[in-house]
Amino acid sequence: MIYRAILLLFSLPCLAGAQQIAISEPIVLRNDISYDLLGEMGEHTLVFRNMISTFEVVAFNKAMKESWTKELELDRRLPKVIDVVPDKSHFTIIYQFKDRSNTILKAHRYGPGANLVDSVMIQNLGSLFYTPNFIAARSEDRSKSLLFFIEKQDLLRAVCFDNNTMERLWHTSILPQDFNFYQDFLDILVDNDGNMTIVTEKNNYRAKREDHYFEFFHYRGSTGLLTNFQVPMPELLTYDVSFSVDPLNRQIVGAGLFSEKNLGRGDGYFYLSFDPRRPESRVLATNPFDEEFLVNLLGKDADRAKGLPESMVREVVLRQDGGVLMIGERARTFERNSASVRGNYYDPSGRFSVDYYYDELFAISIHPDGRQHWATVMHKKQYSQDDDGIYSSFFLFKTASSLRFLFNDEIKYENTVSEYVLTGNGRFVRNSLLSTENLKLRLRFRDAMQLDGNALVIPSERRNRLRLVKMWYD
Numbered sequence: 001m002i003y004r005a006i007l008l009l010f011s012l013p014c015l016a017g018a019q020q021i022a023i024s025e026p027i028v029l030r031n032d033i034s035y036d037l038l039g040e041m042g043e044h045t046l047v048f049r050n051m052i053s054t055f056e057v058v059a060f061n062k063a064m065k066e067s068w069t070k071e072l073e074l075d076r077r078l079p080k081v082i083d084v085v086p087d088k089s090h091f092t093i094i095y096q097f098k099d100r101s102n103t104i105l106k107a108h109r110y111g112p113g114a115n116l117v118d119s120v121m122i123q124n125l126g127s128l129f130y131t132p133n134f135i136a137a138r139s140e141d142r143s144k145s146l147l148f149f150i151e152k153q154d155l156l157r158a159v160c161f162d163n164n165t166m167e168r169l170w171h172t173s174i175l176p177q178d179f180n181f182y183q184d185f186l187d188i189l190v191d192n193d194g195n196m197t198i199v200t201e202k203n204n205y206r207a208k209r210e211d212h213y214f215e216f217f218h219y220r221g222s223t224g225l226l227t228n229f230q231v232p233m234p235e236l237l238t239y240d241v242s243f244s245v246d247p248l249n250r251q252i253v254g255a256g257l258f259s260e261k262n263l264g265r266g267d268g269y270f271y272l273s274f275d276p277r278r279p280e281s282r283v284l285a286t287n288p289f290d291e292e293f294l295v296n297l298l299g300k301d302a303d304r305a306k307g308l309p310e311s312m313v314r315e316v317v318l319r320q321d322g323g324v325l326m327i328g329e330r331a332r333t334f335e336r337n338s339a340s341v342r343g344n345y346y347d348p349s350g351r352f353s354v355d356y357y358y359d360e361l362f363a364i365s366i367h368p369d370g371r372q373h374w375a376t377v378m379h380k381k382q383y384s385q386d387d388d389g390i391y392s393s394f395f396l397f398k399t400a401s402s403l404r405f406l407f408n409d410e411i412k413y414e415n416t417v418s419e420y421v422l423t424g425n426g427r428f429v430r431n432s433l434l435s436t437e438n439l440k441l442r443l444r445f446r447d448a449m450q451l452d453g454n455a456l457v458i459p460s461e462r463r464n465r466l467r468l469v470k471m472w473y474d
Contacts, residue, residue: 087163270370
């Protein structure tokens with residue numbers, strides 16, 4: 001396969017500087033289950049392809065021309081990739097497979113040339129009458145991988161693996177009291193030291209909102225000590241929430257939207273922080289939305305009594321002082337009958353189309369004590385149909401001085417790419433970056449990867465063809 005690189009330079013009047021992009025010719029996606037961007041290693045940008053029974057890495061040089069392709073050999077007995085973890089000079093593939101009746105968890109570590117440098121069996125799970133569905137979580141510095149699955153809806157079995165030393169740190173089974181994974185589980189976190197925190201929630205519905213609470217189970221990997229504690233949320237319901245580990249301040253932080261009675265809308269936001277070693281010293285603060293914020297977000301017809309509908313927390317960005325920046329987005333889906341297709345005896349409901357709407361962004365800066373620093377709204381309108389919304393939403397590009405929100409203006413073949421540049425005082429500017437006209441691109445910003453403080457790589461999928469687009473700021 002021959003790749004041709006296109007190098008473009010955009011110097012737009014609205015920008016303080018310029019952007020350059022390099023675009024590879026397409027990789028044809030035939031039997032691909034998935035692909036993972038591995039970033040830059042050595043002199044190349046790498047992408048991992050998972051193709052049912054084969055696995056390969058494709059490498060591109062600085063101009064995004066293909067340099068080489070290499071097939072990777074995992075175990076022959078139907079290996080299933082669980083996670084692919086890149087760092088600056090290596091990447092680790094964690095997978096499971098069957099050896100006779102035993103389920104084996106294994107890791108391969110590869111160098112920049114996709115050469116195998118280490119291989120280790122993480123754990124032999126023995127003979128199971130089912131195939132475990134592992135879920136992976138990573139620490140903030142990517143040094144630790146937490147692999148877990150749920151057995152019989154209530155037993156959590158977890159393994160922590162060190163990606164740098166290629167060693168299993170610990171494994172455990174946890175059976176929380178009165179726990180149902182599908183009803184109570186919210187999230188699982190692992191910190192840079194390999195400690196695990198399980199986040200659950202109880203009674204998050206109107207009839208029992210006076211008994212609503214979060215419960216946290218903290219497992220210290222070095223000692224095997226398991227502790228749990230509750231955080232009451234009386235008279236409030238969780239509309240949406242996101243938790244993360246703050247390694248600098250050695251705490252767990254969460255930020256979300258709450259509702260007073262109706263789970264169909266958010267009436268305000270809340271902030272929660274605690275040290276898992278001293279959970280009694282936690283900070284919990286709730287703040288209702290003010291009318292000015294809702295008008296900026298929803299327009300002049302906004303009604304504070306009706307709250308904020310159809311919104312979600314996309315990311316919680318950590319501040320150095322222990323506060324957070326909560327980033328949200330208005331998003332909704334609408335399913336409808338296709339008017340041109342009649343139902344029949346075999347398919348009485350007819351065919352459905354799904355519309356995807358991804359609209360305004362909002363950012364709320366919260367102090368460590370839970371007080372609001374500032375709140376701002378950034379407008380966009382994105383609409384698509386029957387595409388799972390994969391071209392919508394945004395990518396958050398982080399630098400020391402600002403956050404850049406990159407997104408497609410419209411979801412169509414010929415499109416303009418824009419960005420909001422948000423600074424630490426809540427002010428922002430909107431820039432037009434480039435046009436995809438005649439470039440045969442459909443950019444998936446949500447799956448982009450930041451390479452450093454100046455560059456990122458964005459996958460583009462159009463008609464089963466994958467292109468990698470590298471963009472960097474001057």
